[in-house]
Amino acid sequence: xxxxxxxxxxxxxxxxxxxxxxxxxxxxxxxxxxxxxxxxxxxxxxxxxxxxxxxxxxxxxxxxxxxxxxxxxxxxxxxxxxxxxxxxxxxxxxxxxxxxxxxxxxxxxxxxxxxxxxxxxxxxxxxxxxxxxxxxxxxxxxxxxxxxxxxxxxxxxxxxxxxxxxxxxxxxxxxxxxxxxxxxxxxxxxxxxxxxxxxxxxxxxxxxxxxxxxxxxxxxxxxxxxxxxxxxxxxxxxxxxxxxxxxxxxxxxxxxxxxxxxxxxxxxxxxxxxxxxxxxxxxxxxxxxxxxxxxxxxxxxxxxxxxxxxxxxxxxxxxxxxxxxxxx
Amino acid sequence: xxxxxxxxxxxxxxxxxxxxxxxxxxxxxxxxxxxxxxxxxxxxxxxxxxxxxxxxxxxxxxxxxxxxxxxxxxxxxxxxxxxxxxxxxxxxxxxxxxxxxxxxxxxxxxxxxxxxxxxxxxxxxxxxxxxxxxxxxxxxxxxxxxxxxxxxxxxxxxxxxxxxxxxxxxxxxxxxxxxxxxxxxxxxxxxxxxxxxxxxxxxxxxxxxxxxxxxxxxxxxxxxxxxxxxxxxxxxxxxxxxxxxxxxxxxxxxxxxxxxxxxxxxx
Numbered sequence: 372x373x374x375x376x377x378x379x380x381x382x383x384x385x386x387x388x389x390x391x392x393x394x395x396x397x398x399x400x401x402x403x404x405x406x407x408x409x410x411x412x413x414x415x416x417x418x419x420x421x422x423x424x425x426x427x428x429x430x431x432x433x434x435x436x437x438x439x440x441x442x443x444x445x446x447x448x449x450x451x452x453x454x455x456x457x458x459x460x461x462x463x464x465x466x467x468x469x470x471x472x473x474x475x476x477x478x479x480x481x482x483x484x485x486x487x488x489x490x491x492x493x494x495x496x497x498x499x500x501x502x503x504x505x506x507x508x509x510x511x512x513x514x515x516x517x518x519x520x521x522x523x524x525x526x527x528x529x530x531x532x533x534x535x536x537x538x539x540x541x542x543x544x545x546x547x548x549x550x551x552x553x554x555x556x557x558x559x560x561x562x563x564x565x566x567x568x569x570x571x572x573x574x575x576x577x578x579x580x581x582x583x584x585x586x587x588x589x590x591x592x593x594x595x596x597x598x599x600x601x602x603x604x605x606x607x608x609x610x611x612x613x614x615x616x617x618x619x620x621x622x623x624x625x626x627x628x629x630x631x632x633x634x635x636x637x638x639x640x641x642x643x644x645x646x647x648x649x650x651x652x653x654x655x656x657x658x659x660x661x662x663x664x665x666x667x668x669x670x671x672x673x674x675x676x677x678x679x680x681x682x683x684x685x686x687x688x689x690x691x692x693x694x695x696x697x698x699x
Numbered sequence: 700x701x702x703x704x705x706x707x708x709x710x711x712x713x714x715x716x717x718x719x720x721x722x723x724x725x726x727x728x729x730x731x732x733x734x735x736x737x738x739x740x741x742x743x744x745x746x747x748x749x750x751x752x753x754x755x756x757x758x759x760x761x762x763x764x765x766x767x768x769x770x771x772x773x774x775x776x777x778x779x780x781x782x783x784x785x786x787x788x789x790x791x792x793x794x795x796x797x798x799x800x801x802x803x804x805x806x807x808x809x810x811x812x813x814x815x816x817x818x819x820x821x822x823x824x825x826x827x828x829x830x831x832x833x834x835x836x837x838x839x840x841x842x843x844x845x846x847x848x849x850x851x852x853x854x855x856x857x858x859x860x861x862x863x864x865x866x867x868x869x870x871x872x873x874x875x876x877x878x879x880x881x882x883x884x885x886x887x888x889x890x891x892x893x894x895x896x897x898x899x900x901x902x903x904x905x906x907x908x909x910x911x912x913x914x915x916x917x918x919x920x921x922x923x924x925x926x927x928x929x930x931x932x933x934x935x936x937x938x939x940x941x942x943x944x945x946x947x948x949x950x951x952x953x954x955x956x957x958x959x960x961x962x963x964x965x966x
Contacts, residue, residue, distance in 0.1 A: 402789025406797065409782040409842060413801050416839050420815035421807075427818070495714070502711045514711075516951060521718055523893075523947040525900040527916050528936045531923060532721040535728065535736045542724060545737035577718060634808025636903055641923070651810050658814050664822075671811045 428668035437665065445669035449474045474653065474670060478677060481649040484564055485632040488571035492628045493621060495572065496580040500620075501613075503580075504587035515584075522577040530641045533570040537561040537642065562644025570638050571628075579624040586620025587613070619694050626682060633678050650674050725940060729933035736929065747930030751938070754931060760918035764899055767830050767914055771837040772894035778838070779845025779890055780883065786846070787853040802843045809840065813907040820908075828910035836904035841894040848893060848954065852886025885953050892950035896943050915939065 394400055403410075428445055431438045451470040453459055459466050462476045469475055499518070507514050521529065536542050537560040544556040560566065590613065598608040632638075636651035643649065650670065657667030686692075728736040732744035751757060782801055786794065804812060813836055820826040860882070864874040880887075902916040909917055919939070922932045 398789050399791050402785045402791045403797075405789070406782050406785030409778040409785075409801060409846070410797065412778060412838070413803070413842065416816065416835060417803055417807070417812065418800065420812070420819045423819050423823070424811075424815045495717075498707070498710050499714045502707045506705075506707050506711070512955070516948070517715060518718065520944060520947060521722055523896055523900075524722065524940050524943040525902075525916060525936075527900070527902045527920060528725060528940060529722055531936065532724050534923075535724045536721050538736075540735055540737045542736065542738060549738050573717070573721065630806050631808060634810055636808075636810040651808065654810065654814065658818075664818060667814070668818075671814070675807070675811065 424668045424671060427665050428672050430665045432663045432665050445666045446673070448666060449669065449673060474650075477648070477650045477653050478674060480564070481633050481651070481674075482677070482681070484568055484647075484649060485571070485629050485635075487568045488575070488632055489625050489628045491568060491572040492576045492579045493583075493625060495576050496583055496624060497621065500580050500583035500587055503584050504590075518577050518580060520577075526574060527637060527641075529574050530570055530638050533566065533573065533642055534561065537566055537569075561642060562647060564643070564647045566642045566644075567639050567647045567649070570642050571632050571635065574638070575628045575632065579628050582620040582623040582627065583617060584620070586617045586623075590616045618689070619691070622686070622689060622691060622694075626685075630678060630682065634674060722940065725933055726937035729930070729937040734927060734929055736933070747932075747934035748938075750931040751934040756913075757915075757918060757931070757935065760913045760915045763830055763912050764915040767834045767837060767905075768895045768898040771834050771841055771898040772891045774834075775838050775841035775845045775894040776849075776887060776890045778842045779849050779894075780887065782842070782846045783849035783853050784879070787850055787856065788858060801846060804839050805843050809901075809903045810907075812836070812839065813904045817907050828908060830909070830912050830914075832908040832910075833905045833914060834898075836908045837898040837901055840901060840904060841897050844897060845890040845894055848890045849883065849886045851954075852883055852889075856882060889950045889954040892946050892953070896946050896950075900939070900943060 394404070427437075429441050429443065431440075431442055431444050448471065453468045453470050453472075457470060459468050460472045460476070461467065462472070462480070467476060503511065503514055503518075534541070538544070539556050539558065539561065541561070543560060544553075547553045548556065594612055594616075595608060598612045599605075603611060633649075634651050634654075635649060636655060639647050639649040639652055643652075654667055654671050654674070657663050657670060661667075724736065728740075729747050730743050730745070731740045732742040732746065733740070785791070786798065791797065816832075816836055816839075817828075820828070820832055826832065856879075860878050861874055864878045865871070869877065900916060901914075902920060905914045905917050906920065913921070915935075919932065919935060922928045922935075
């Protein structure tokens with residue numbers, strides 16, 4: 372460092388005076404000075420709006436104005452228990468004794484749909500990543516590019532293509548009718564939670580494959596040979612060596628899909644129909660049609676907190692930290 | 700390519716079919732001579748493309764998207780470059796939280812980011828919604844990607860080169876243009892192309908932050924609701940897909956080429 376410093380200093384001779392000397396002495400200050408425009412933009416455009424969201428969630432919406440006195444009313448609004456004689460709504464057979472159960476139900480439903488999509492993605496992506504890491508010997512780059520390419524094309528169009536696929540007069544229905552398997556189009560394909568889960572899984576599978584692939588690729592092949600030499604059958608070897616060593620990648624993939632899909636807006640809007648809407652649609656409605664910004668802010672924050680909490684809980688449960696230490 | 704036809708290989712190809720089949724329906728039906736996307740297909744036509752080219756509002760949306768995309772890619776890459784340079788060459792205390800802040804747009808749902816931005820812009824600063832607000836939102840989404848690409852390029856960058864340039868009497872500014880910039884160039888081009896594709900395809904931010912001037916995805920979304928508009932919409936979708944694929948392949952090729960020759964002497 373001492374050798375490098377004089378060279379680095381001469382570049383800064385343009386900066387004169389005390390400030391210049393101070394900067395010259397402190398590497399971190401120069402680093403942060405360089406990063407400051409980027410940081411400033413991120414703070415101004417992301418952190419400030421997020422803080423505003425938090426503040427507004429403690430305000431209330433009256434008919435035309437926003438009442439700026441601090442209150443927890445919006446949060447209470449989301450979980451207020453049902454009063455006497457209120458109709459108690461049920462979801463999947465579970466009663467929700469809340470005054471406005473729609474928000475809690477939507478949150479749970481979104482999380483469940485995201486989880487289903489995540490499981491589907493892992494089940495689809497793992498064998499493919501395994502195939503890429505262990506079976507593909509040549510043209511690996513071409514395979515990898517072919518898989519990641521769709522991820523960089525329009526999300527809107529990929530979602531729309533499932534509408535073409537599953538629609539009433541869509542490809543599956545018209546194809547099956549042409550082939551004579553069915554007489555009437557199947558109505559249950561589009562506009563329901565399953566359609567949303569399929570579409571989400573399709574949209575994210577290419578991206579989620581990469582961390583699994585990287586963790587499989589990193590596995591020391593001599594460990595696999597050792598397991599075989601010591602008498603493990605291929606299946607045992609997979610369960611006892613390959614799978615545990617690839618778990619960190621698998622976990623990153625799961626998070627990579629779960630975190631952004633809970634708040635997805637495009638997919639439920641295009642293929643979800645009334646039964647397949649998610650919490651993102653409710654947030655949009657609150658901000659736009661109902662024009663209740665404080666309640667919308669509260670719901671957004673509850674959703675993000677819930678996702679963060681679930682992620683932390685999950686990482687703690689699987690002992691991610693220990694796993695990472697072992698892997699390195 | 701010598702490969703046994705075992706179940707794994709079959710799965711590999713089936714996976715590719717699953718990945719591509721739905722998306723390929725869009726170009727497939729864009730040539731179909733019918734206003735509905737159903738089998739059996741009718742004759743071949745380029746009618747959808749003709750309608751597409753003659754649609755003035757579509758062309759306007761395309762123009763808007765190009766303007767926003769180019770502006771966003773340049774600005775995001777500049778911000779990404781500054782962050783990547785700061786992150787790769789200085790030992791920074793508290794680097795984790797700082798990098799976390801810049802990467803935050805990758806984990807916060809864009810719906811919430813855009814609505815929060817919208818509320819701030821409209822209710823606090825009373826800024827009218829224009830292409831500028833869309834571009835601002837897109838910069839937010841693009842900067843983390845740009846930074847990651849450029850960090851990958853600048854990592855392992857020989858600091859001695861810049862020091863040599865300084866020692867030989869170049870100013871910091873000239874050192875950047877004559878040493879750092881040429882070495883980072885493949886990464887910069889990859890970042891420009893990547894940010895352009897992200898901005899060009901981005902829908903949620905553009906949907907919430909645009910005023911009367913629509914970008915192409917917002918226009919596309921407004922057309923998806925009208926069944927009689929299907930042929931030009933499919934043609935537009937196919938054109939967007941084709942453009943994205945070309946850009947991604949070029950950018951990926953540049954990035955990989957950049958990584959392979961990352962030893963600065965190899966130019």
